[in-house]
Amino acid sequence: MIEFHLDGRSGVAPYMQLIQQVRQAMRLGLLTEGDQLPTVKDVVAKVAINPNTVLKAYRELEYAGLVAARPGVGTFVIRTLTDESLAAHGPLREELRGWLARARAAGLDSESIEALFVTTFRTPIEETA
Amino acid sequence: MSPVLQAEGLSKRYGRRLALSDCTLAIPPGRVVGLVGPNGAGKTTLLHIAVGLLRPTAGRIEVLGGQPASGAAQLAKVGFVAQDTPTYAGLSIADHLRFGAHTNPGWDQQVADDRITTLGLDPSQKAGKLSGGQRAQLALTLAIAKRPDLLILDEPVARLDPLARREFLQGLMAYIADHGAGVILSSHLVSDLERVCDYLIVLVASRVRVAGEVDDLLAGHCRLTGARRDPADLPKGVEVIEGSHTDRQSTLIVRSTTPIDDPSFTVEQITLEDLVLAYMAQAATGAVRTAALETQR
Numbered sequence: 001m002i003e004f005h006l007d008g009r010s011g012v013a014p015y016m017q018l019i020q021q022v023r024q025a026m027r028l029g030l031l032t033e034g035d036q037l038p039t040v041k042d043v044v045a046k047v048a049i050n051p052n053t054v055l056k057a058y059r060e061l062e063y064a065g066l067v068a069a070r071p072g073v074g075t076f077v078i079r080t081l082t083d084e085s086l087a088a089h090g091p092l093r094e095e096l097r098g099w100l101a102r103a104r105a106a107g108l109d110s111e112s113i114e115a116l117f118v119t120t121f122r123t124p125i126e127e128t129a
Numbered sequence: 130m131s132p133v134l135q136a137e138g139l140s141k142r143y144g145r146r147l148a149l150s151d152c153t154l155a156i157p158p159g160r161v162v163g164l165v166g167p168n169g170a171g172k173t174t175l176l177h178i179a180v181g182l183l184r185p186t187a188g189r190i191e192v193l194g195g196q197p198a199s200g201a202a203q204l205a206k207v208g209f210v211a212q213d214t215p216t217y218a219g220l221s222i223a224d225h226l227r228f229g230a231h232t233n234p235g236w237d238q239q240v241a242d243d244r245i246t247t248l249g250l251d252p253s254q255k256a257g258k259l260s261g262g263q264r265a266q267l268a269l270t271l272a273i274a275k276r277p278d279l280l281i282l283d284e285p286v287a288r289l290d291p292l293a294r295r296e297f298l299q300g301l302m303a304y305i306a307d308h309g310a311g312v313i314l315s316s317h318l319v320s321d322l323e324r325v326c327d328y329l330i331v332l333v334a335s336r337v338r339v340a341g342e343v344d345d346l347l348a349g350h351c352r353l354t355g356a357r358r359d360p361a362d363l364p365k366g367v368e369v370i371e372g373s374h375t376d377r378q379s380t381l382i383v384r385s386t387t388p389i390d391d392p393s394f395t396v397e398q399i400t401l402e403d404l405v406l407a408y409m410a411q412a413a414t415g416a417v418r419t420a421a422l423e424t425q426r
Contacts (some may be wrong), residue, residue: 001221006324008320008323008324011398013344013399014324039265040306041306041307043301044299044302044303044305045300045302045303045306046299046305046326047299047324048295048298048299049302049324049325050161050302050324050325050326050327051302051305051306052159052161052327053327054306060292
């Protein structure tokens with residue numbers, strides 16, 4: 001079971017924050033097939049948000065084919081976002097560590113590294129779009 | 130489905146002072162409605178009319194399809210927590226619940242007991258000995274144990290500390306998740322309401338300035354920044370709510386029915402708080418100008 005939190009300053013709509021947290025947990029393997037999401041009542045009693053916000057987030061996750069609602073029981077994860085790619089995380093992280101070390105050695109500070117990563121990350125996405 | 134609250138041309142006058150003027154609203158069912166506005170804007174007047182504590186001077190209002198306080202059935206449908214969540218200081222929590230059970234035909238003792246247990250309160254404790262947060266929770270317990278279809282709360286968290294505020298809203302949301310009642314709650318702080326409301330009414334200086342679904346309001350307003358220009362030559366359908374100008378730059382909060390694709394402006398999303406403040410500033414501008422003129426004389 002995962003727990004939700006809400007960032008009031010992020011500017012991201014609350015229901016979207018819930019969706020992102022579920023997807024993130026799925027990607028990291030914290031939520032896998034068969035796991036139950038917190039009930040609407042549990043979420044609102046913890047996070048103090050409107051129940052419709054939680055319902056909207058769960059509905060969107062359902063449309064996306066990630067979860068399924070079993071009436072009277074709860075909402076369950078039916079797919080995973082990790083697949084075999086989770087196994088690749090380790091080696092990729094190692095390579096990234098090496099790259100970061102080289103970037104530091106070349107004199108880049110954290111801000112420059114982040115800027116370089118973000119701009120590079122965005123470029124191909126914009127080209128293919 | 131019919132609106133939970135419908136008002137047309139609703140006004141309330143105290144002598145020469147208008148506490149509420151020409152209020153027209155249609156609140157859809159199942160919403161958590163935030164009624165926001167500065168102190169003295171008329172929020173309490175509107176809520177008191179809705180529960181039947183006040184009669185309007187003009188206009189008409191229907192709450193859940195009936196006249197406010199028109200009979201026992203109407204009273205049972207509406208739960209009300211007055212400002213500062215009043216309780217009887219000399220009575221214990223158990224006394225309060227007994228009182229509630231005697232006076233409300235639809236009283237749900239299970240809901241009341243569960244809440245008192247969850248809150249960790251001792252039923253024999255006198256209400257006068259409770260903290261502000263606990264007193265607010267007791268008042269909310271009384272209002273929801275009567276199982277109303279609509280809960281009306283007047284500034285329920287205004288005087289609570291942040292933790293008690295959060296706990297109060299958690300309890301309120303947990304109840305409506307289970308029972309699906311509509312809620313109208315007032316506050317002068319939008320940050321209290323941002324998380325819980327899906328419908329917003331901004332009331333300033335006795336008038337409703339804007340009302341609607343939060344998602345629609347946020348989608349229909351934005352902030353424009355760009356080189357200084359006259360707001361008058363903005364395209365049709367764009368209404369300036371608040372504008373400020375330096376010698377070079379204009380910053381405008383606008384309501385627009387269509388997307389704005391003017392390349393000379395940077396278009397940004399605004400938060401609910403920005404939106405409320407813009408409407409409050411818009412309403413205040415006239416008053417501030419008059420005040421400034423008066424001090425000059």
